[in-house]
Amino acid sequence: MFGPVPCRLPGGIKTCILRPVACVFTSSSRMAKSKFEYVRNFETDDTCLKNCYIVVRLDGRNFHKFAEQHNFMKPNDDRALGLMTCSARSVMEDLDDIIISYGQSDEFSFVFKRTSNWFKRRASKLMTHVASQFSSSYVFYWRDYFRDQPLLYPPGFDGRVVLYPTNRNLRDYLSWRQADCHVNNLYNTVFWTLVQKGGLTTTQAEDRLKGTLAADKNEILFSEFDINYNKEPLVHRKGTTLIWEKLEETVTKSVKLPNEAGEEVLVTRTRRRVGAHHCDVIGNQFWEEHPNILEDDNC
Numbered sequence: 001m002f003g004p005v006p007c008r009l010p011g012g013i014k015t016c017i018l019r020p021v022a023c024v025f026t027s028s029s030r031m032a033k034s035k036f037e038y039v040r041n042f043e044t045d046d047t048c049l050k051n052c053y054i055v056v057r058l059d060g061r062n063f064h065k066f067a068e069q070h071n072f073m074k075p076n077d078d079r080a081l082g083l084m085t086c087s088a089r090s091v092m093e094d095l096d097d098i099i100i101s102y103g104q105s106d107e108f109s110f111v112f113k114r115t116s117n118w119f120k121r122r123a124s125k126l127m128t129h130v131a132s133q134f135s136s137s138y139v140f141y142w143r144d145y146f147r148d149q150p151l152l153y154p155p156g157f158d159g160r161v162v163l164y165p166t167n168r169n170l171r172d173y174l175s176w177r178q179a180d181c182h183v184n185n186l187y188n189t190v191f192w193t194l195v196q197k198g199g200l201t202t203t204q205a206e207d208r209l210k211g212t213l214a215a216d217k218n219e220i221l222f223s224e225f226d227i228n229y230n231k232e233p234l235v236h237r238k239g240t241t242l243i244w245e246k247l248e249e250t251v252t253k254s255v256k257l258p259n260e261a262g263e264e265v266l267v268t269r270t271r272r273r274v275g276a277h278h279c280d281v282i283g284n285q286f287w288e289e290h291p292n293i294l295e296d297d298n299c
């Protein structure tokens with residue numbers, strides 16, 4: 001910015017030269033800024049407690065209706081589950097410090113490592129980044145999974161942040177979500193088998209299942225429909241666990257030293273990629289096979 005500055009030349013001739021006057025505006029805008037800046041103090045501090053695992057759980061908004069309107073298969077739609085996993089993979093690949101995530105139905109939980117300092121551990125930043133990356137991926141990759149089914153309206157996902165201070169707490173959290181997956185999937189499998197194969201109405205199927213235990217549901221499936229629940233697809237019974245895996249990759253590289261002919265050499269490099277598992281995470285086996293996911297409780 002320049003402003004006219006009058007000055008007198010020899011011989012009494014008046015003229016103007018241009019001098020920078022930006023400083024005038026800067027100081028007034030600085031005053032204005034300081035006058036308004038107090039509003040910043042209205043922001044609440046939502047820094048997550050140190051040393052805790054930070055879990056962000058997303059859940060589809062009103063997916064009961066969304067599934068109906070987009071003709072999801074009952075009880076499980078593999079296109080929908082695939083799209084959820086693809087969106088979660090995009091979250092893990094694009095955001096830092098997520099060590100494991102677990103999903104089933106219309107939900108996904110993302111676990112940030114306990115030493116993470118991403119976005120200074122601010123809960124709202126972490127949650128909104130996860131939710132927006134997930135939602136936009138869900139829409140972006142929709143066509144890859146639902147080829148003939150148009151997306152009729154933009155889906156939404158709610159999010160929450162929960163902190164877990166110990167490895168036991170975190171494992172119990174993941175176990176809780178997987179137990180939820182099992183309970184719902186067993187119920188839904190029997191319910192829709194009674195309707196689709198047994199010819200019951202939804203009300204009749206609901207009445208039939210009232211007060212039944214897991215063993216009763218398994219028995220209905222086995223004795224009436226010849227279905228062994230334990231042989232149903234693992235992705236439906238156990239949900240999806242995403243973790244980072246190391247991949248050894250051998251590639252050919254041309255190397256050329258000065259004044260020498262080029263040479264082809266084999267180079268082995270380690271790449272990280274997100275691997276999907278449909279296994280039990282409640283018992284010890286998974287954690288013994290992947291000892292690097294959890295950090296030491298005593299650090």
Ligand SMILES: Nc1nc2c(ncn2[C@@H]2O[C@H](COP(=O)(O)OP(=O)(O)OP(=O)(O)O)[C@@H](O)[C@H]2O)c(=O)[nH]1
Nearest residue numbers: 060061062063064067072073074075076077105106
């Ligand atoms: N048919 C079908 N429905 C599914 C599938 N996955 C999720 N859903 C639907 O999504 C719902 C998810 O349940 P909730 O998250 O508890 O309920 P919601 O309707 O999303 O409601 P809010 O989460 O409270 O907004 C299920 O009850 C199903 O109706 C699927 O693979 N097939």
Ligand SMILES: [Mg+2]
Nearest residue numbers: 059060061063
């Ligand atoms: Mg939901």
Ligand SMILES: [Mg+2]
Nearest residue numbers: 059105106107
């Ligand atoms: Mg849900």
